[in-house]
Amino acid sequence: MHTATSHPDGPSPLQWTRREAGYAIALFIVAVLALAVATLKAQTPLSVINLDSVLFFLLYGLFTISIGYYHPNVGYYSFDRVAQVASILVLGPLAAAWINGLASLLYPWHRLRTGTPVREVALASLHNAGLMTLVVLSCGSLYTAFGGVAPLTTIDSNSILRLVLLVLSMQGLNDLGMLAVLKLGRRDISGFFQSFAVALELGSGAAAVLVAVVYNTMDLQLLVLLLGVLSLGMLALREFASMRMSLERLVEERTESLRQKTRELEQLATQDKLTGLFNRRYADSYLVKQLAHSERAMATFTIALADLDRFKQINDEHSHAVGDEVLRVVANTLSSRCRKSDMIARYGGEEFLICFPDATLDTAFKLCEELRLAVEQQDWSSLGLQSSVTMSVGLAQSRPELDANEIVNIADQRLYAAKKSGRNLVVA
Secondary structure (H helix, E strand, O other): OEEOOOOOOOOOOOOOOHHHHHHHHHHHHHHHHHHHHHHHHOOOOHHHOOHHHHHHHHHHHHHHHHOEEEEOOOEEEEOHHHHHHHHHHHHOHHHHHHHHHHHHHHHHHHHHHHOOOHHHHHHHHHHHHHHHHHHHHHHHHHHHHOOOOOOOOOOOHHHHHHHHHHHHHHHHHHHHHHHHHHHHOOOOOOOOOOHHHHHHHHHHHHHHHHHHHHHHOOOHHHHHHHHHHHHHHHHHHHHHHHHHHHHHHHHHHHHHHHHHHHHHHHHHHHEOOOOOOEOHHHHHHHHHHHHHHHHHHOOOEEEEEEEEOOHHHHHHHHOHHHHHHHHHHHHHHHHHHOOOOOEEEEOOOOEEEEEEEOOOHHHHHHHHHHHHHHHHOOOHHHHOOOOOOOEEEEEEEOOOOOOHHHHHHHHHHHHHHHHHOOOOOEEO
């Protein structure tokens, strides 16, 4: 059963947004006005109600609110419905609304001892009191309007349907109120509706009926025994629910950890660790898919094989660490200047493969000329290089009769021609 006893956890636990704060204040004002109107219209004045009964249900309400557990997204679940339903069936909707509203107004203030700001406690108090007052008053009045008896001393077939109506209507209205504040605060509502919570709600309603009947028949020994058994049962259920929440959090944490590891493994399987570009495995798979797509769409695309010139010399003269940094700089240059639709992969040691979807040979040639110049014109002196790093590029355009290996071989042959013709060239 949802209760507003604790504000739902959000980005910052117990921190009410302006919209939520306005809702809490408005809800409290509406509840006070509803109570005032109902009190003025009441045929039986509140003054005739036994003060011992008022004190009992106030304390019992505080006790049942205190027995609860937290849900990480929704907030606080408690057994307060036992006291709420029982007080309706003993004292009637109006007195029950006053008592449970007061209990909900008082309970949150114990959080001041844990360092919760006064503003947060006050808003929680107003929201809780407003919502619980309206739930008890409206649903209790609905129960009596349909012929429900208060005080209830016996249970028969006619009263069962009215009691079910009372419990379900209270749960429904309470859920609507809680969903409203969650929506206003744009909170996560996953896990709001739970079969476990529904079962607890129905069980609490049945327990409340027993408490009311025994209380109304004034069998003190049986009442004490019943309250003792119920208290033990509620405490046991709270521990079970807390353990259940802990297990759910643990499962979620483990599941998220597995998801993260899966993402990392997928990334390792498709990404080059040094440059952050796609690796050869991904590039080969991409080419096969792109060829199939181009054939279906009757489109064309062009690939480029780019190889850094005299890269071995850089490694030999400046160290492999400098060579690695050169590869990273080239990878960043290619990534920053290529189109978003282009695929760039580190295809070998110092070799890169670029796929230009929906690009003709002429378009790809112009793009590769820009890339070649961008690499050459980089400031390589910061890495201790005396001369510019250059690259040679070979291009190949897709054709229906070519498979992935064949188009790569054509680009490789043209790359070889660029090297043979003096390097730092693009050959199409």
